[in-house]
Each structure stands twice: as structure tokens, then as C-alpha cells.
Amino acid sequence: MSISTFVIVSVIKIVIALAVLLTSVAYSVWLERKVLGHIQNRWGPSYVGPFGLLQPLADGLKFIFKEDLTPPHVHKALYIAAPMLSVICAVSSIAVIPIGNWVDVAGLHIPLEITDVNIGLLVILGITSMGVYGVALAGWSSNNKYSLLGGLRASAQMVSYEISLGLSLIGVLIVSGSFSLRQIVDAQGGRFWGFVPRWNVFHGQEVAFFIYLMSAYAETNRVPFDLPEAETELVAGYHTEYSAMKFAMFFMAEYANMITVGCLATLLFLGGWHGPIVGPPLARVILPVFWFGLKVFGFMILYIWVRGTLPRFRYDQLMAFGWKFLFPLAVANLVVTALVVAVRA
């Protein structure tokens, strides 16, 4: 493949990936409102289009035409940079997420991901941990007491749970012996005793999956860890002073992060694109993508279900849970996994 073909193929993949991601973000919001509505015995969005399906479009238009207020008391440069930083970090991390096998189009052998780097996991961790800056800067630059408290809480929470998140992934790294997300998924192919899929979550990483799930909820500031934006005490937390599209950008970043976290959980613990049926040659390209999408979708439903079910933690409970429970548990899981693998090797 020559350099120009390589660049053209990459551009096409980037355009498709961004379009799919932004559409998924818009429709995750719709899905959440709809499912939450039904959980609370309401209809959710139902006026704009059939089943309210055009609601995201209407919301987007409304956000664009709303007044974009920059109050005089803010630190202007950082105030504008913060939502941009959030969106950039949230959107960039999908670049290294593989969604399926290789495809052969017009004599080109192309992986179903924007780029196949051998340290994919590190790239994702690096980019997503930059997301803390968006939240912290938004809270500080707004020069509003609610925003400051929300931003401080959010940063403290995100950095605290990042440690457990990082440690929970080490178990997977030990089992698969690679940083490449594609190799980690490939190592999960096949079955135990002919019927249990060889996914990492059934491969001694149950505890790690639990820790990852909890930390991921806290990292994305979702219920039951949504203290940074606890409406009843902090108004909207770090984005109190934001309006119009800048507010929507924090929203987009949150949902894009949820999707990234779901993709990562699928790749690392739930066997990626491996599914129960392989199918005929033509379906071997499409079915894996379908299984992958289905698993991520299930993860999103779980997110929404939890939001409709659980109350919020108290801040001291949140920090105690992260530091005094998840962190020691993650270290214990790591040591046990390492021992088992080292003894068998």
C-alpha cells in the first residue's frame, strides 16, 4: 500500500468513525431518556418524529441557536478551551479501538479500526486521562463557587478512580501478554470445555471486571458516582456557567466517554467481536462487528439501568470506596493473577 492510498483510506475511516460516534452519542442520549422514562412509568421523548427519534436533531438545533454567553468574570481563554479539551479527548480515544476483523476491499487488506498501533491500550489510557483537564479547567475558569466545588470534586474523584481502573487492567495484560487491543481480543477466541467462551471475564478476571466497571462509572461521572454534578447541591457542578453548544460539548464528551468505556470493557473483558456464531465467509466481516456493537449496546443499557435504579453516594463514601476498597482489591487481584500465571508459565 503506497503512502497516498494509506492516507486516503485513513481519512475515509476517520470520517466514518466520527460520523458513527457522533450519531451514537446523540442516540445514547435519546435511548437514555426513553429508557429512564419507561423505568419511571413515563413515555420519554415522543413528540418529535416516530418514538421521538428526531429528538436528538431537534436538541442539537436548539443548542446551536441558544445564546452563547461568556460572562465577564471568567478566565476567558481557559473557559473556551475547557469544553474543547473535553470533546477532543473523548473523541480521539476511539482512534485505536478495533471493532472487527480485517476486510479486503479492492485488493487492500484493511483493519476495522482507524489505526492498529501495538500499544493501543496505553494510547487510550493516556488520552482519556487527559479528560480530567477539561473538567478541572472548566470548574476553575468559571469563577463560580458551584463550578469550583464541582470541578474540584470531579478531578479528585476521577484521579482517585483512575488508579483502580489502571490496576484492574493489569490482570488482563498479564493474561494476554500484550498492549495491542487486537491481540488481546484474539487471545480471547475459542471456548473452555466446548461451551464457555474464553473471554477474560471467564478467565480469572471476574474481580478485575467488577473493579473496572465501578471505576468506569466513577471516571465518566455517572450515577451512582455523579457527585460532581449533583443537581440538588451544586446546580450543575463544573458546567454551571456554560450555555448553548459549550454546555452541549460537555454532554457530548460524557456520552462519548461512556461509549469508549463500553468499547474498552468489551475488548478487554467480554471477548471483543467474538460471538456464538461465525457464519459463512461473507458474514465473517459483518457478524463480528454486530457482536461488538451488541456488547457495547448492552453496556450502555446497563449504564442507563443503573442510573434509573441507584441513589447517589455521599462524598466521603465515594472516596472511601475508591481508596479503601477498590484499590486494595485491585492490588490483591493483580498479585493473585500474577502468581497463577507465573506458576503455570
Next chain:
Amino acid sequence: MPDNYFAPYLPLLMHFLAACLLAAAIVALSAILGYRKPTRAKLSPYECGMTPLGDARERFSVKFYLVAMMFILFDVEAVFLYPWAVILRDLKMFGFWEMLVYIGIVLVGFVYIWKKGVLDWGPSRARGRG
């Protein structure tokens, strides 16, 4: 793919630039199309209808700094463990014991900050003692 070690990172850079462009476009779009009608009340810091007393450049709990410091310490630990985890199969039991010593030292520090009350946020005994 061109035969260069950095070739896989080119699409990553392109995607990053595309993301920057997207973010800039959204901000610009909203700034151009949104209407503007600022009033004094609208421009004041939002505090649920109360007249704001001073700005938000005040002191806040030192605990947040401690959390940031602990994050750096323990996250560096996690980063040290990553390369070790990938090659543990080759290091076998030697690698396991070596890393156990390291984790042990880090855990001593963890127990110390726990006993110091750094991890207690509520109105607890540690805070009552000052």
C-alpha cells in the same frame, strides 16, 4: 501500510486533528449563530438567584492537593507495573517475587496514609482530633 515504524501513528495524528477541528467548529458555530442579548443579571455568576458575595477565588480544602499527590504516587506505581505485566510469562517466578517486593513497599506507604487519616473525608475521628 507503508513500512515505517511510525506509520500507524499517522492516522492517530490525523484523527486527533480532525477532533480538534470538530471541537473548534462546534464552538465557532454556536458563537456565530447564537443570538446575543446580555443583561446584567445574566452576566453575573449563577448562585441560584442570590446576589453573589465575592468571587470564587477563595481557599479550598487542602485534601484535594493530598489526593492529587497520592494520585501521582500510586499512578506511577501502576505505570511501572504495565511493562512488567506484559512480559511476566517470560520472567516467571523471578518476576513475581521481584514485583511483590515493590508492591509491598508501596503498600506500606498506603497503610501509612490510611492510618494518617488522609483517606477520611467525613466528619470522622481523625478530623475531630485536628
